[in-house]
Each structure stands twice: as C-alpha cells, then as structure tokens.
Amino acid sequence: MNLRVHSYESFGAVDGPGIRLVVFLQGCPLRCLFCHNPDTWPAEGGTETPVGEVVRRALRMRPYLGRSGGVTFSGGEPLLQAEAVLxxxxxxxxxxxxxxxxxSGALDTPAALAALDAADLVLLDVKSPTPEGFRAVTGADPAPYWNVLAHLRATGKPLWVRQVVAQGLNDTPAEKAATRALLEGLNVQRVDRLPYHELGVHKYEALGIPYRGARLAPPSKEALAW
Ligand code: SF4
Structure with a gap:
C-alpha cells in the first residue's frame, strides 16, 4: 500500500522516546482553532509513497535511532490512512x-482501532475534556474521540498525552481538573501541556484560509503546569 506523506523529520526528539524518524502524513478531518499545520489538511495532497520505501528510509536511519528510538507517524491525522499505517x-x-x-484520536473506524492497537505507543491529543469543547475547538463530531478513549481504556494502550493550553480556551483550574478526570483509567505514561503559539499563522495567510485562533493567547506558567 501507499502512504500519502506530507514530510519527514529525520531526528525528531519530542514525538516519542529517543531519536525518531517522524513521518508526517497528509490529510486531517479536524480544523483545530490553533492548528499550525493547515497545509496538512487536504487529504488529496502529499506524496504517494510505498510502505516499503518508508521502511527502507527507517532502516537507513537505524544507527541513529538506536534501541530507544524508532518511527512516529504523525500528521495531519495518521488514522485517516489507517490501513497503510497498520x-x-x-x-x-x-x-x-x-x-x-x-x-487526535478522532477516528474510530475498525481500521483506525486496529492501527492504534498495533502501535507500541500512542501520542494522544486532548482537544478538550468535554464533547462540547471538542466540537468548539475542532469543528468535528466528538463521538468518535470518546469511542477511541473507551477503546484505549479497555486495551490499556501506553499513552503520552498532549494538550495545547491557551488563555481564552482552557487555562482555568476547572479545565485542568476536567482533563484529569477525562484521563482516569487510561494508561497515561506522560502528559505534555504545550503552550499555544502563533508560529503557523503565516501559513494561513499563504493559503488564504481565515485563522480561527486569533482570540487566543499563550497561557501563564501556572496554568501550563500539570
Ligand atoms: S488534529 Fe492536528 S493537524 Fe488536524 S487540525 Fe488539529 S492540530 Fe491541525
């Protein structure tokens, strides 16, 4: 099968343990307020790449990846290409x-769940602790995400959780408490709360897409702490 690849990062150090080949896949069904990669949104873009070519690229990098590193599929939304990712x-x-x-965990098709099951580690976004908040942030139906959470609870899949935190969105103590409650029963090994930033705004201008995150601002240090 082919993967539609947006781009690669050869020495990724934050998207999983160790040094990693990060494969950014094309296409995302969400439209997050704070997305800094709107160029990954269209499902029809990217470079059609046979799975074997991605494997060969990873094997060429193996000396750098060592025992602790590996390969991370990111996006965009990799579950949009769940069969090829599997x-x-x-x-x-x-x-x-x-x-x-x-x-983002926003796809609960059988193929998406199989790809989640196969991964050694899932880096899972928390867009919002509530379905209403999820819809407001992403513009998408929240039901699949909650189904994915239930599946990850049932399977005990190791997770690194990531949450973008912004003033005007989710920086209150109540939001933090709700996020803790959401994560109960999941096999969470690490939580990264990432400060909202505007580094991707120029991409919206270049693509002629209105930027929906304009009312947000970076959080305080206290709000960011977990
Ligand atoms: S899930 Fe990721 S790539 Fe998709 S819109 Fe949200 S931030 Fe952007």
Missing amino acids: EATRALQAQGLHVALDT
Missing part, C-alpha cells in the same frame, strides 16, 4: 523498530 507499523516492528502513532 501495514507500515507491522513492517517496521518486524524489523525490530518501535512505532509510535501521534493522533
């Missing part, structure tokens, strides 16, 4: 490589 995950694992899946 095939790639199995092929990489067959070579002894650790595979992480960096996802």
